[in-house]
Amino acid sequence: MYAGLFAVAALCAAPSSFAENPIIQTNFTADPAPLVHDGVVYLYTSHDEDDANGFKMLDWRLYASTDMVNWTDKGVVASLKTFPWAVQDNDAWAPQVVERDGKFYMYVPISVAGWPKNVIAVAVADKPEGPFRDALGKPLIDKAEGYFDPTVWVDDDGQAYLYWGNPNLWYVKLDKDMVSYSGKIEKVASKPANYQEGPWFYKHKSKYYLAYASTCCPEGIGYVMSDKPTGPWTYNGDIMAGNPGATGNHPGIIDYKGKSYVFGFNYRLNFAETPIHHERRSVTATELTYNPDGTIQLLPWWDGVGAKQLHTLSPYERVEAETIAWTSKVKRDRDRPIDWAPGVKTAKSDKVGMYLTRITDLTYTKVNGVDFGQAGASTFTANLASGGKGGVIELRLDSVDGPQIGRLTVTPTAGWDDWQTQTTPVSNAMGTHDLFLVFKGEGDAPLFNLDSWRFSKP
Template identity: 70%
Template sequence: MSRIGIKAAIAILCVIATPKLAGAQSGPPIIQTRFTADPAPLVHDGVVYLYTSHDEDDAAGFKMLDWLLYSSTDMVNWTDRGTVASLKTFPWAVQSNDAWAPHIIATDGKFYLYAPISIAGLPKNVIAVAVADKPEGPFVDVLGKPLIAPANDNIDPTVWIDDDGQAYLYWGNPDLYYVKLNKDMVSYSGPITKVDRILDYQEGPWFYKRKNNYYMAFASTCCSEGIGYSMSDKPTGPWTYKGPIMAHDARATGNHPGIIDYKGGSYLFGFNYELNFALTPMHHERRSVTVAKFDYNPDGTIPNLHWWDRTSAPQLETLNPYKRVEAETIAWTSRLKRDRDRPYDWAPGVTTAGDVKSGIFVTRTTDRSYIKVAGVDFGSAGASRFIANVANGVAGSMLELRLDRVDGPVIGTVSIGDTGAPGVWEDRQTAIKGAIGTHDLYLLFKGSGDRSLFDFDHWRFVR
């Protein structure tokens, strides 16, 4: 993400409509319940764990307090795993902002989160590290001080462990630096080295090795920022610029790549501002992570994928509705509810919340808001019943189940109603008719007024 002051406002002549996702495709953006940026994907035990920074809903410039986690096994339906760390994880850090681009890596049964933060009284950033035993944390500050001491360039860390076990930490804007991490991953040996200037490099480096090639992807020169990359045959360079993965585009003043291989495919993560512009024609630092599938060229180079509106990621496998599915597993949701006659008036739509007792759940389920779950395989015999686990329901609230479209065939309607004591989770169920084969499932929330109708924890179908 760019740190070159507050970026100029962008004039947009029309409000961008909430995009529709084609069935079984992951289009931009993939997370709609919150503003997310700086994707740091990690593949672990067959799951993609997507760590992100988090722009607050009222952000104008950068307003970032914590780091979030989402997971997927099909690259289209993403499950909200909640907040994994925050500025409070580092009590010696400034607590008002600066939870900027993170990087997470797993080794020896531990998960290490590297993040740039600020220290009171110092107009410079440091890089801190926290450790967890599980992908979802909790992450704990193990040093009580910075890993990388204050300097102007200390943002956007990226870590890779080479085949010989040596870990490298890169970071920096507008210059790029690296250091060799020790085996403990929370200290380093040797000097901090400044890398020779890479053409079009600005920030947001993403360092990794694939086959015999080392890659350094990055946000290209601000502003606007695209995504470029360079290659080397050594982990410390020299780096040869190879060109854009996505060219500079006026629709984004910032960027940050994350690249992984998963289930036989290669994926580029980044972000755009599409949901911000669905709210307002003015530019704010309210970003949204998205993903694109791509194929490397035979020589290991990466093709130009163009912008997010020309890319997507196909669904890799269908979803089994006969096991417990977390309600916060979402391919698309109505983030906004707008009056078509007054397009600048808006109210927040579905989002998620969480607590120690219940974990993460869906809330703010206002009338006519909905969740789409892609590629649900009901099988040839089909489903006979649907069970939803809910709380805090109000009189007259309902959950309507439709196939393939928000106005598609109704397969069942769950009467939620008044669930009684606050915070008490109860099952509500209904008979199902017509749920056969593979379909996108739409869960529509129905009720009166603009209040939240009920909270929603998990669901499943019964054959």
């Protein structure tokens, strides 16, 4: 099953300068945990398997964007195998990653055989894309109740706080090493109104916030505010009310390039496939607005219109093929071991990294806001491999049947690992447009894999 297969009817449901929700269509994703680092939004997610009925979650994934519309798949950055002492067949639940002193720390709830509840583990990496490695070889938190949904914030004075909990809310002050604590685990005595799970702890200007999944079920997003990182907390209502179409929710909130955003998830792609509710969720995002007193304006339930594009995309630099605003039934993949376990050797073709795969007839990808400039482009070059019959890439503007500016006939290569660049002339590619790469070919078998592309000027 291809998570994006059912997205076709929603195409162009929003103006081209806006994202379309859900922002990820090639995998079922949930529990968004955005991190802003060096001008990039890194979006860590949990991952619902394609055949999930209840929760079936084995790994954590990463997507990145600088415009809040086009998202680049970075693949699996950690999995249950990152923690070999954990239960391996399920329970890779809601993550969060924070940076401190050049290191990136991932906090996750996982299960341990024989334990009645989850524990919180921590992994560490030298860069946001990983690889993440187990930092402790044991749980970080295993002595409190409800080890769900860790959220971490490093305050201005350097003190880091870890909150978590379902059905209660707990916190502890982390040591500077981010993988230990020396103080007492505290239970929030007065649990926020309608609190269920999924806390997201952060600071905006001078106020501290806890947003959370509220009022089950369905779950909306509630929030409380405080002048201190440990409360007392004042309830201020909802950021988003619940919706009968979704049993769950999970907020992630950031400030980025002068704007604020809230991430969550819906079940839109699941219900496009079937009227039966499965835990096959899809991450969403939209802009969030604060009032002058710091309270947050109520948002409608996730709809097809997401965040506005912050800047255009240049086609004259290398663009990873897995950079997508919207897609049909194309699946993104990684040509390397996905578990990132220590000592695992990568394949020779690991140099390719992420690429588009399972490309078949009439599939497509869409990239929003591509700025060709006034002079326009003269050629299109793609890095690809085909152990099949090859096929065609039609380059169209603004819709799947919009003006065609070029047509690359993909010649088969020596195999699926034989990557080659192939080029075709283009014309009338000027100004700013949404770019559609429409794939065509014979039969139902995969046609080719696509790693990256770029245009050239005259």
